[in-house]
Amino acid sequence: MTADADRADAEDHPHAHPAPTVRVALLGCGNVGGALAEILLTRAEDVAARTGIRLELVGIAVANPDKPRSPAIDTDLIGTDAAALVARDDVDVVVELIGGLHPAHELIETALRNGKPVVTGNKALLATAGAELAEAAAAAGVDLLYEAAVAGAIPVIRPLRESLAGEQILRVMGIVNGTTNYILTRMEEQGDDYDDVLRDAQELGLAERDPTADVEGHDAAAKAAILAALAFGSDIVDADVHREGISGVSAADVAYASRLGYSVKLLAIAELVDGGPEISVRVHPAMVPRAHPLAAVRGAFNAVFVEGAVSGEIMLYGRGAGGGPTASAMLGDLVDAARNLLAGAPSPAPKRTSTTVRPQADMRSAFYLSMDVADRPGVLAAVAKIFGDHDVSIRAMEQVGLAEEARLIFLTHVAREGDLLATIDELRRHQSVDRVSGVLRVIGGHDEDGAGGTP
Amino acid sequence: MTADADRADAEDHPHAHPAPTVRVALLGCGNVGGALAEILLTRAEDVAARTGIRLELVGIAVANPDKPRSPAIDTDLIGTDAAALVARDDVDVVVELIGGLHPAHELIETALRNGKPVVTGNKALLATAGAELAEAAAAAGVDLLYEAAVAGAIPVIRPLRESLAGEQILRVMGIVNGTTNYILTRMEEQGDDYDDVLRDAQELGLAERDPTADVEGHDAAAKAAILAALAFGSDIVDADVHREGISGVSAADVAYASRLGYSVKLLAIAELVDGGPEISVRVHPAMVPRAHPLAAVRGAFNAVFVEGAVSGEIMLYGRGAGGGPTASAMLGDLVDAARNLLAGAPSPAPKRTSTTVRPQADMRSAFYLSMDVADRPGVLAAVAKIFGDHDVSIRAMEQVGLAEEARLIFLTHVAREGDLLATIDELRRHQSVDRVSGVLRVIGGHDEDGAGGTP
Numbered sequence: 001m002t003a004d005a006d007r008a009d010a011e012d013h014p015h016a017h018p019a020p021t022v023r024v025a026l027l028g029c030g031n032v033g034g035a036l037a038e039i040l041l042t043r044a045e046d047v048a049a050r051t052g053i054r055l056e057l058v059g060i061a062v063a064n065p066d067k068p069r070s071p072a073i074d075t076d077l078i079g080t081d082a083a084a085l086v087a088r089d090d091v092d093v094v095v096e097l098i099g100g101l102h103p104a105h106e107l108i109e110t111a112l113r114n115g116k117p118v119v120t121g122n123k124a125l126l127a128t129a130g131a132e133l134a135e136a137a138a139a140a141g142v143d144l145l146y147e148a149a150v151a152g153a154i155p156v157i158r159p160l161r162e163s164l165a166g167e168q169i170l171r172v173m174g175i176v177n178g179t180t181n182y183i184l185t186r187m188e189e190q191g192d193d194y195d196d197v198l199r200d201a202q203e204l205g206l207a208e209r210d211p212t213a214d215v216e217g218h219d220a221a222a223k224a225a226i227l228a229a230l231a232f233g234s235d236i237v238d239a240d241v242h243r244e245g246i247s248g249v250s251a252a253d254v255a256y257a258s259r260l261g262y263s264v265k266l267l268a269i270a271e272l273v274d275g276g277p278e279i280s281v282r283v284h285p286a287m288v289p290r291a292h293p294l295a296a297v298r299g300a301f302n303a304v305f306v307e308g309a310v311s312g313e314i315m316l317y318g319r320g321a322g323g324g325p326t327a328s329a330m331l332g333d334l335v336d337a338a339r340n341l342l343a344g345a346p347s348p349a350p351k352r353t354s355t356t357v358r359p360q361a362d363m364r365s366a367f368y369l370s371m372d373v374a375d376r377p378g379v380l381a382a383v384a385k386i387f388g389d390h391d392v393s394i395r396a397m398e399q400v401g402l403a404e405e406a407r408l409i410f411l412t413h414v415a416r417e418g419d420l421l422a423t424i425d426e427l428r429r430h431q432s433v434d435r436v437s438g439v440l441r442v443i444g445g446h447d448e449d450g451a452g453g454t455p
Numbered sequence: 456m457t458a459d460a461d462r463a464d465a466e467d468h469p470h471a472h473p474a475p476t477v478r479v480a481l482l483g484c485g486n487v488g489g490a491l492a493e494i495l496l497t498r499a500e501d502v503a504a505r506t507g508i509r510l511e512l513v514g515i516a517v518a519n520p521d522k523p524r525s526p527a528i529d530t531d532l533i534g535t536d537a538a539a540l541v542a543r544d545d546v547d548v549v550v551e552l553i554g555g556l557h558p559a560h561e562l563i564e565t566a567l568r569n570g571k572p573v574v575t576g577n578k579a580l581l582a583t584a585g586a587e588l589a590e591a592a593a594a595a596g597v598d599l600l601y602e603a604a605v606a607g608a609i610p611v612i613r614p615l616r617e618s619l620a621g622e623q624i625l626r627v628m629g630i631v632n633g634t635t636n637y638i639l640t641r642m643e644e645q646g647d648d649y650d651d652v653l654r655d656a657q658e659l660g661l662a663e664r665d666p667t668a669d670v671e672g673h674d675a676a677a678k679a680a681i682l683a684a685l686a687f688g689s690d691i692v693d694a695d696v697h698r699e700g701i702s703g704v705s706a707a708d709v710a711y712a713s714r715l716g717y718s719v720k721l722l723a724i725a726e727l728v729d730g731g732p733e734i735s736v737r738v739h740p741a742m743v744p745r746a747h748p749l750a751a752v753r754g755a756f757n758a759v760f761v762e763g764a765v766s767g768e769i770m771l772y773g774r775g776a777g778g779g780p781t782a783s784a785m786l787g788d789l790v791d792a793a794r795n796l797l798a799g800a801p802s803p804a805p806k807r808t809s810t811t812v813r814p815q816a817d818m819r820s821a822f823y824l825s826m827d828v829a830d831r832p833g834v835l836a837a838v839a840k841i842f843g844d845h846d847v848s849i850r851a852m853e854q855v856g857l858a859e860e861a862r863l864i865f866l867t868h869v870a871r872e873g874d875l876l877a878t879i880d881e882l883r884r885h886q887s888v889d890r891v892s893g894v895l896r897v898i899g900g901h902d903e904d905g906a907g908g909t910p
């Protein structure tokens with residue numbers, strides 16, 4: 001049976017008939033694709049019983065057909081021509097698992113133009129060409145769904161698109177990269193150095209051999225762009241996201257933050273600034289107060305914190321990666337896409353509008369700074385004067401002796417980020433300052449100034 | 456414009472046309488209804504921009520039309536005849552906010568039979584007549600949506616219905632009552648007695664003058680029945696849910712649990728037992744290890760922890776009550792119901808099947824027990840023998856002196872609940888045992904036996 005043939009039936013007797021069948025093609029069959037193919041091939045009856053829709057896997061396009069795969073996957077299903085598979089008349093829905101920009105972009109666009117809904121988790125593509133693909137989907141009146149693109153199995157995209165559809169979103173703030181959260185958690189819990197934990201993570205397969213995409217925040221920045229599009233209809237792409245990674249965070253910074261009651265987390269943030277319409281979209285490590293729900297997100301787990309004008313604070317937590325969890329998210333999308341295809345009505349998608357991003361230098365936040373200085377009289381006064389000259393007010397200072405040198409730790413009141421950067425610039429040029437190392441923004445709860453800016 | 460008139464348009468050009476209008480009636484206008492009415496009356500344009508659907512509030516039925524309300528609510532909208540409002544031709548969707556079983560049940564059923572989708576948060580009604588109402592909705596081919604019935608603004612129902620639609624759910628475990636969580640959090644953080652905190656909570660409006668529904672777990676049991684229906688298609692009603700409240704939990708129990716690294720939480724649990732098909736649905740206080748995400752849920756917040764076979768662990772966290780958060784959840788449902796009405800295809804609803812509930816006496820768990828005994832030689836041996844006679848193995852014991860008496864604290868290995876109850880029964884009859892007070896199940900992470908039962 002095809003989607004079209006069943007449509008009338010499904011509408012007349014939505015619950016009485018045998019489940020209509022929707023035919024699925026997978027592009028790519030690695031870790032996630034393999035898990036999804038196995039579910040589709042071995043649990044189709046269960047899925048049909050739970051959802052009223054039978055998902056039939058009719059083809060899989062892969063680069064290397066000879067790679068060993070699960071015995072559940074019939075080799076007859078496997079081919080190498082993805083474009084031909086997308087074009088097949090007996091394919092109703094396409095799941096894109098190839099990753100990267102090309103040929104994923106062209107394949108998805110072709111599927112959409114031919115009225116075939118697409119399920120993908122391709123965050124790199126969505127963060128650059130998301131607006132364009134959303135338009136193609138809207139023009140064709142079919143779904144482009146991507147729950148798996150942010151935070152794996154955790155329902156994040158759907159709540160933003162649907163549960164909070166009528167809500168004014170004020171802020172979305174998440175731990176959306178498991179590798180960096182694993183590294184920072186180990187640094188906090190065991191006092192280990194960044195380099196050592198990174199090496200362990202690489203050996204455990206939790207970090208890539210080239211870890212740049214994770215540790216420098218590129219992966220999180222792509223997700224921040226996707227979340228900003230959903231929350232604010234913004235059309236900003238990943239390259240526009242202010243981005244700082246965790247490679248500059250030292251064990252000493254993490255230990256000091258912990259002593260003060262904070263956990264250091266790499267956050268992806270998209271928020272209205274001062275009530276809007278300007279937004280801020282950024283990725284950086286930050287000190288999160290231990291009482292904040294995000295501070296309790298440990299190891300490779302992910303979580304996304306959403307603040308709505310009416311709903312208040314919501315947090316969605318779970319496994320952000322892994323074949324099974326990611327396949328589960330895609331299965332949810334697939335059921336939705338199939339259901340909407342049968343009904344002839346796609347999921348609502350937020351309108352994209354041109355949004356203005358507040359320049360990072362004009363954002364306001366409290367900061368943590370650590371610096372190594374020569375241990376001689378007058379240095380603290382000189383350093384304090386530099387802060388004052390740039391309108392950055394010091395909330396707390398502590399000195400830690402280091403033989404010839406001293407380490408100074410500062411917490412500032414809420415300050416304009418441009419002023420803080422100018423302060424650091426001048427500090428670095430001062431003859432008694434050897435090094436300004438850790439610079440971390442401090443999140444909420446500790447701001448005596450009551451000023452806005454960083455939550 | 457009516458829903459019907461727009462349907463063809465909406466399908467042909469899903470994103471190009473002015474937003475179609477769907478006309479909404481509210482039954483009830485208290486705390487939640489007032490908040491929802493204000494959103495519908497003041498933010499219709501924003502909602503239409505975000506969702507593509509214009510929600511027009513056309514009538515409100517209330518018991519007392521003279522009660523003071525927000526000036527945003529035009530008095531022309533207000534009437535007293537709920538049945539007449541439901542029957543009006545210009546009402547497309549009905550929001551039920553009256554609460555209780557009657558006349559809510561009849562009003563909802565009438566609306567559904569007339570092809571009008573219903574949004575409700577009426578947990579008492581859903582937990583008793585949910586299966587029947589779901590059937591009426593399915594027969595009419597329209598939505599019965601109730602995100603607000605469990606955990607307020609937190610998207611819980613929708614992820615279970617949709618995101619995890621293809622997933623085999625293994626367990627749903629939640630903190631779904633804010634009053635009891637506020638009380639237990641205060642007891643833990645400030646060492647206060649149950650009675651004192653309850654009195655404070657009543658003064659703060661966080662607990663009802665008659666707190667029974669909250670503190671004895673009736674509210675949580677209704678939510679557990681609703682979650683079991685969604686997760687397992689179970690047809691059990693709230694009266695079938697094993698239920699224990701928190702009125703027997705002492706400050707000493709909470710302090711002792713805290714010293715051992717646990718937080719005491721009132722949990723609503725629905726789970727497959729030993730892989731199914733039997734399920735267990737229950738509400739009781741439990742010791743939750745501090746590293747578990749549910750232990751970090753403090754004060755009046757709610758959270759629901761979902762374990763899927765493929766998705767792994769997911770937690771959904773936020774405000775479980777309050778006019779704004781609850782209205783936000785209902786608004787999300789309203790958008791969904793309106794969208795599905797225009798498309799002519801309701802949301803998928805899980806099939807209800809007759810499920811077997813494992814008797815509570817046959818469930819297995821580790822337990823915490825505290826008892827007051829006469830402080831004389833031989834008592835511990837006598838007490839230990841009683842445990843052994845009933846096949847309950849002791850993992851740890853501690854004695855706390857209390858003048859004439861001594862308090863004994865026990866942690867057991869995983870034991871059959873019936874055996875534990877028989878142990879308590881015999882202990883209570885023993886001449887040297889004055890009182891068996893705290894009895895708490897211990898949740899996961901600490902079970903050296905590796906046995907199943909309570910997670």
